[in-house]
Amino acid sequence: MWTARAGTRHRGGWGEPGKTFAIGLGCEIRHAHRLVYADGLDLTSDSVATPIGMGCRVCERLDCPQRGAPPLGRPLRSDQNTSTFVPYPVTDHTT
DSSP states (O other): OEEEEEEEEEOSSTTOOEEEEEEEEEOOGGGGGGSGGGTTOOTTOGGGOOOOOSOTTTOOOTTOTTOOSOOTTOOBOOOTTOOOSSSSOBOSSOO
16 A cells, blocks of 8 residues: 655745655555555455556556656657547557
């Protein structure tokens, strides 16, 4: 089970750059019942899980709408006349 949060810290006056941090906390599902974040979740059902990958560049879930970078080794598909649900559509063959 994973949970994540982002926060921004500003130091100095108006217009000074801030720092944004992302923090993730995860554990094996067998320990999730001990976390407050698991309250109300059916931890026995596979249908409620959201799959995640090891990182966008190496993730094999090509239909992920949250992909932040194109996958390695897959040519991007580009067609100005169509739109897609995923941010980095790829061709069906590898290079």
